[in-house]
Amino acid sequence: MTEPQQTKSSTTPSRRKFLATSATAATLAASLPYARVAHAQGSDIIKVGLVGCGGRGTGAANQALNADKGARLVAMGELFEDRLNNSLKALNPQGNRKEVMVTDKKGKHVGFDAYKGVIAECDVVLLATSPHFRPMMVEEAVKQGKHLFVEKPVATDPVNTLKCLAACEAGKKKGLSIVSGLCYRYQKAKQETVKQIQDGAIGDIRHAHTYYYTNLLWHRGNNPNWSEMEYQIRNWLYFTWLSGDHIVEQHIHSLDKIAWALGDKYPTACSATGGRIQRTGKEYGNIYDHFAMNYEFEGGITVHATCRQMGNCVSNVTDYVVGSKGTANLQSHYIQDLKGNLAWRQRRIRGDDMYQNEHDELFKSIRAGKPIYNGDYMCNSTMMAILGREAAYTGKRITWAQIMNSQQDLSPKGGYKFGPNKVEGVRVPGVAKLV
Numbered sequence: 534m535t536e537p538q539q540t541k542s543s544t545t546p547s548r549r550k551f552l553a554t555s556a557t558a559a560t561l562a563a564s565l566p567y568a569r570v571a572h573a574q575g576s577d578i579i580k581v582g583l584v585g586c587g588g589r590g591t592g593a594a595n596q597a598l599n600a601d602k603g604a605r606l607v608a609m610g611e612l613f614e615d616r617l618n619n620s621l622k623a624l625n626p627q628g629n630r631k632e633v634m635v636t637d638k639k640g641k642h643v644g645f646d647a648y649k650g651v652i653a654e655c656d657v658v659l660l661a662t663s664p665h666f667r668p669m670m671v672e673e674a675v676k677q678g679k680h681l682f683v684e685k686p687v688a689t690d691p692v693n694t695l696k697c698l699a700a701c702e703a704g705k706k707k708g709l710s711i712v713s714g715l716c717y718r719y720q721k722a723k724q725e726t727v728k729q730i731q732d733g734a735i736g737d738i739r740h741a742h743t744y745y746y747t748n749l750l751w752h753r754g755n756n757p758n759w760s761e762m763e764y765q766i767r768n769w770l771y772f773t774w775l776s777g778d779h780i781v782e783q784h785i786h787s788l789d790k791i792a793w794a795l796g797d798k799y800p801t802a803c804s805a806t807g808g809r810i811q812r813t814g815k816e817y818g819n820i821y822d823h824f825a826m827n828y829e830f831e832g833g834i835t836v837h838a839t840c841r842q843m844g845n846c847v848s849n850v851t852d853y854v855v856g857s858k859g860t861a862n863l864q865s866h867y868i869q870d871l872k873g874n875l876a877w878r879q880r881r882i883r884g885d886d887m888y889q890n891e892h893d894e895l896f897k898s899i900r901a902g903k904p905i906y907n908g909d910y911m912c913n914s915t916m917m918a919i920l921g922r923e924a925a926y927t928g929k930r931i932t933w934a935q936i937m938n939s940q941q942d943l944s945p946k947g948g949y950k951f952g953p954n955k956v957e958g959v960r961v962p963g964v965a966k967l968v
């Protein structure tokens with residue numbers, strides 16, 4: 534598979550450099566599972582750990598086990614035992630799947646520190662909790678020298694996004710593979726479309742517009758036995774400290790696609806609008822249900838991005854990149870010239886499953902000892918989404934420099950324990966400030 538261009542050209546160390554890194558880290562390597570798996574043959578076991586056993590985590594574990602015949606799920610971590618058990622049941626319904634080595638007696642970790650135990654037991658860890666917890670888990674995995682699959686987004690505020698970036702950079706130095714769950718970059722049809730754009734098929738890029746309009750999402754209700762903290766974590770979509778709001782949690786896919794098409798360029802500033810019209814009840818926490826952003830880029834390029842989560846409205850996920858010679862539809866993989874004629878179309882590529890592709894690449898990179906590093910774009914695209922959110926929440930034009938220097942840290946003041954956890958109300962443009 535052709536890797537996304539930016540991954541190959543700018544961030545993956547050469548084999549030579551990588552071997553040098555391994556050699557200088559010889560003392561470390563002796564104690565790292567990486568040293569074993571990096572030189573493993575096809576028959577060797579790669580121990581996989583999963584943290585966050587929800588829908589995506591369970592899917593990612595399956596994809597990891599399908600990616601390499603030596604992959605074995607040896608540890609699972611969850612905050613809630615019921616979630617872990619449901620996931621284990623889905624992964625191993627009859628209890629006889631040899632790739633799943635977690636049992637009632639072995640490999641289960643529950644609680645806020647579960648991730649530490651999972652990471653200790655595995656060679657590669659899949660991080661799929663709600664986004665707030667990602668930076669501390671990436672840090673721990675890098676500290677323990679483990680390869681990573683990191684779901685998007687990587688954080689929910691600027692301070693912790695930068696913490697995650699620092700951890701990724703340390704992981705890169707250790708020669709770890711860090712593969713992002715920004716899965717569109719692993720869809721071959723999109724890679725071909727981006728290649729067309731970057732090879733000049735639409736001329737000079739002037740503008741892009743991107744939409745993520747979806748229906749209402751799940752809500753897991755309440756339970757008198759749940760503390761405020763448990764209620765929020767179980768319903769994490771609706772709390773900005775946990776999800777980043779839907780612009781960060783979901784629309785990040787669109788923003789990342791545009792940044793990718795532009796050659797991994799990120800905005801210089803953003804002004805935005807947004808609010809909540811349909812999801813106004815207390816059960817919807819403190820997030821908005823719609824956003825519209827005007828991102829500014831170097832060279833006068835503008836990007837208009839909008840997202841909405843509302844019921845009974847049209848759904849639409851599309852991205853257009855507009856150039857001096859034509860327009861590319863990034864989501865549907867075609868290019869039209871200035872008169873609207875079809876200039877290029879990517880045919881359907883059989884078996885092009887982006888979720889599976891990213892795991893195939895991750896395990897191939899581990900086997901080959903050629904680490905993949907997606908750390909930069911997964912952190913930058915998270916920051917781009919946070920920039921849009923903060924521009925909408927405050928009603929102010931915010932520059933990239935301001936968001937990078939923001940002191941906003943949404944971690945709970947009382948630490949991680951079940952009990953009360955007061956969150957701020959819905960932020961009001963013109964009143965809310967960027968900290």
Ligand SMILES: NC(=O)c1ccc[n+]([C@@H]2O[C@H](COP(=O)([O-])OP(=O)(O)OC[C@H]3O[C@@H](n4cnc5c(N)ncnc54)[C@H](O)[C@@H]3O)[C@@H](O)[C@H]2O)c1
Nearest residue numbers: 585586587588589590611612616661662663664684685714
């Ligand atoms: N790439 C994609 O297309 C895609 C699709 C869906 C979800 N996602 C991302 O995957 C992540 C998970 O989403 P989901 O839909 O599976 O949500 P989910 O609620 O189904 O699963 C998250 C799980 O993490 C657990 N968890 C929360 N905090 C934890 C902690 N501190 N330690 C251990 N476990 C903890 C929760 O109890 C829950 O079971 C999110 O970041 C989401 O944005 C990505």
